[in-house]
Amino acid sequence: MKQPQIFHARTSLTAALLLFTGLLLFSQMSVAAVKIESWMTPQGAKVMYVYSPQLPMLDIEVSFDAGSTRDGQDWGLAAFTAGLIGTATSTQNENQIADSFNRIGAQFGGSAERDRASFSLRTLTRQDVMQQAFQQYLMVLSEAQFKPEIIERERERLLLGIKQKSVNPQAMANDLLWANLYPNHPYGHPTSGDEKTVMGLTAKKIEQFYRQYYSANNAVISIVGDVDKARASELAEQLASHLPQGEKPKAVSAPQALSQAKKIQQTFASSQTYYSLAQLGIERGNKDYVPLFVGNHLFGGSGFGSYLMEEVREKRGLVYSVYSYFAPMKQPGPFIIGLSTKNASAKEAEQVVQETLQNFMQDFSEERLQAIKDNLIGGWPLRMDSNSKIIGYISMIGFYGLPLDYLDAFPEQIAKVSKQDVLQAWQRQIQPDKMLTVMVGQPQ
CATH class of the missing domain: 3.30.830.10 (Metalloenzyme, LuxS/M16 peptidase-like)
Structure with missing residues (x-):
């Protein structure tokens, strides 16, 4: 699977808060019932919400039906695209994005698997911090740019990972399993692609994939933390309204089971x-x-x-x-x-x-x-x-x-x-x- 690209913040505030309250609240959180609420935004995004006031923290995850099943013949396209989210926006470069999250103790991460691509934010709910973190997260998701020099750098990294499989028998076995269990099916190819397909991934293909699948009506927005439902609804609508409308993709066809050993x-x-x-x-x-x-x-x-x-x-x-x-x-x-x-x-x-x-x-x-x-x-x-x-x-x-x-x-x-x-x-x-x-x- 494509490794998540995560900017970690090791601030004393976050660390102290978690260390001080973690053990105290552990038993309360373990036995508390999880009340899940769900609704749709006007733009067609599904929202999943849990109010969790034990810690002054907010977690958001946006998932798109944009996993490797949507690669088509461009194997690795979904993983490549997800890995580039957070490397540039219309106004910030990679270092500026990382510094923006780190400065306020927030964490951003993203990854793509076979069914979906997901992007997360964790931040304190102190109003000034949360607002900055959320706006940065919003910009990263909705204004992603794909710079040629970063594309080439990430291509080299992907190709190196693919080459390393040739000396990793466990990785070879895994790829053989999926390819033979799902022949001629989108689940069958490696999520990271192969050398030939990765070489063929262009900025235009990445941009088209991003515009097609990172849309509001193709998104599930999950929110957990110390924010009430009204505030959660506001955050979800801001996210959905900044994403393109798009069209929900067709369901992936069912695979065929082996007829013999x-x-x-x-x-x-x-x-x-x-x-x-x-x-x-x-x-x-x-x-x-x-x-x-x-x-x-x-x-x-x-x-x-x-x-x-x-x-x-x-x-x-x-x-x-x-x-x-x-x-x-x-x-x-x-x-x-x-x-x-x-x-x-x-x-x-x-x-x-x-x-x-x-x-x-x-x-x-x-x-x-x-x-x-x-x-x-x-x-x-x-x-x-x-x-x-x-x-x-x-x-x-x-x-x-x-x-x-x-x-x-x-x-x-x-x-x-x-x-x-x-x-x-x-x-x-x-x-x-x-x-x-x-x-x-x-x-x-």
Whole structure:
């Protein structure tokens, strides 16, 4: 993924405030219910808002449907564009922008992934500071300029990162997985592009992408902090009114699942083999998500509490770590099992993973399931113990159109999940005989 470009402010005011109040407010924030409100601006932007007065801080994140799925044939265009936001405006250069945020202790960041591009602001809510930070943020988003010298500098940096993949077996395995799991689909190409496509990214293409996708009716504006709803509404409308109107892009087509098992093996001169077993999973909002999520924690997503860790590491000592996860997106994202192991152990590790998956889908311990559920429910408040975590959640909820009570309902749904629910969901969604295997190394 494109690395965020972030200007950090290490001011004594912000640091002291967070250190002094963090521990005091931790328990209050952990147990407090998160009340999410949502509305549309006149310009068509969706607003997600949570009032959080515990700290005099404001977090804003604007997400656009402008991820790498919108690259077309210009792979890397979305990531390149997002990386250039914050390097120049109509009146400021890169250093002036950075100094403007740093001087008032504000933080700006941006990144692009497959589904979306997102840009964040964190600032104190003291009126003079917040106003300066917000105006700077507004200018960076709505008046971005793409200077030729910066484009060339960033192109060289991207090309260097792409070249480094050729000596990174884990990165190679990741690209092979996406390319073969999503052939002829926008999810399939690297978000950073390849050498040929990055060389073809021009200032004109970047400008056109920015004008087309960074528009009000293609935006989700998320606001969390010590500002009331009226002030949040004002901020959202100012943001939306400074963005072009644009047109909401068409939905990305659904990918096709593999019709049969497929194996990709790439020889790489290393002592380790990187192994993945994957298939299409589910989209955000799928009714099977909760039983799949709970089951995955038991199967491979909870570290030493998982069956994968028990079978592959603890019983046989084949790996240091092994994991599995679902990555739901606008269209079905992948379900991935991954590990790295000595070349001499690769084939054995592969066999154990496949057997563990098949066994799990037939039966597992109800007592261990209950322990996983208790752990997830007990730890749920910690997932929302800071404004930065809350804004991440509400931005996701807004972008993917999930219910506003998602955060409250999720632990309740976990509590209701039965062993039968998990087995049925996994048997519906997972097809062990039609999965993609990727191995990079010298497996034996």
